Each structure stands twice: as structure tokens, then as C-alpha cells.
Amino acid sequence: MKIETISNSEEDTINFGKKLGFLLKPGDLILLYGDLGSGKTTFVKGLAESLEVNQDFYITSPSFSLINVYEGKYTIYHVDLYRLDTLEVEDLGLWEYLNEGIVIIEWADRLKTPLKDDYIEIFFEFLDYSKRKITFVGYGEWQELLKGLDWDEESH
Numbered sequence: 001m002k003i004e005t006i007s008n009s010e011e012d013t014i015n016f017g018k019k020l021g022f023l024l025k026p027g028d029l030i031l032l033y034g035d036l037g038s039g040k041t042t043f044v045k046g047l048a049e050s051l052e053v054n055q056d057f058y059i060t061s062p063s064f065s066l067i068n069v070y071e072g073k074y075t076i077y078h079v080d081l082y083r084l085d086t087l088e089v090e091d092l093g094l095w096e097y098l099n100e101g102i103v104i105i106e107w108a109d110r111l112k113t114p115l116k117d118d119y120i121e122i123f124f125e126f127l128d129y130s131k132r133k134i135t136f137v138g139y140g141e142w143q144e145l146l147k148g149l150d151w152d153e154e155s156h
């Protein structure tokens with residue numbers, strides 16, 4: 001199950017993040033893929049907004065911190081595995097985070113085994129200065145859940 005959509009602006013990407021955020025609950029797993037500047041952090045900003053993370057809280061890429069934690073309606077763990085090898089990733093115990101909150105992982109190809117059967121992959125591609133192609137792929141229960149969202153409609 002694959003949904004392809006085009007974001008024409010930073011605001012569009014934030015709105016896509018918001019739409020998905022409204023569906024999320026603790027235990028949900030999201031894997032993000034895309035080059036630097038393709039919009040991953042922008043998307044997470046929208047997601048955090050719909051999960052009631054305080055707007056003053058600065059959402060950043062976890063490239064240096066490894067894991068950013070945001071507190072809102074639920075706890076969000078925003079993880080970047082870029083600098084780790086597969087053994088180090090196993091040591092992180094990401095399972096435990098899934099027991100406590102929503103887990104968003106960048107560079108998830110470093111995972112040796114998928115953490116669970118139900119998850120969402122989101123691919124960000126740079127088309128031009130303000131345009132991005134965003135592809136959502138749902139696994140397990142997310143195959144149906146993602147279909148229920150209208151990705152083309154403006155969100156307010």
C-alpha cells in the first residue's frame with residue numbers, strides 16, 4: 001500500500017505531518033527516509049503540533065543528539081541512527097521506547113530486524129526549491145489506516 005503526494009511548500013509538509021499526527025498513539029512506529037533538507041524535520045514539526053507538543057519547543061533534527069524527546073499528548077521519541085552501526089543500534093533498546101510512546105526513526109536501514117509488524121515508512125524526495133514528493137507506505141494495520149486519510153485536501 002503506497003500513497004504518493006506532492007508538497008508545494010513547507011506549510012503543506014507541516015499539514016501532512018499534522019494529519020498523520022492526529023492518528024498516532026503510543027506504540028506507533030514511523031520510519032523516515034530522505035536526503036538532507038528534503039523535509040523530514042519539517043514533517044515532524046507538523047506531527048508534533050497535532051500531538052500538542054508546546055509550540056515554543058524547538059523541533060530539530062536529531063543528527064547530533066541521537067534521540068530527541070518531545071512531550072505532548074504522548075511522548076515522541078525522534079531518533080537518528082545515521083552515525084551508528086547495527087550492533088550499536090541493538091544496544092539502544094528501541095523496543096522500550098515503543099512501550100512508552102511514539103517512535104520516529106531516521107536512517108532506519110541501520111535496524112537489523114524490523115521492530116514490529118505494523119509501521120509506516122515515509123520517503124521524502126526533493127523536486128525543486130519548494131516542491132517535495134512524499135510517499136507513504138503502510139504495513140500491517142497501517143495499510144488500511146493510511147487509506148482513510150485524504151492527503152490531497154488542504155488541512156486547516
Ligand SMILES: Nc1ncnc2c1ncn2[C@@H]1O[C@H](COP(=O)(O)OP(=O)(O)OP(=O)(O)O)[C@@H](O)[C@H]1O
Binds near residue numbers: 036038129131132
Ligand atoms: N515543500 C517543502 N516541504 C518541506 N520543506 C521545504 C519545502 N519547501 C522548502 N522547504 C525547506 O526545505 C528545508 C527542509 O528542511 P528539513 O530540516 O525539514 O529537512 P530534513 O530532511 O529534516 O533535513 P536533515 O536531514 O538535514 O535534518 C527547510 O528549510 C524548508 O523551509
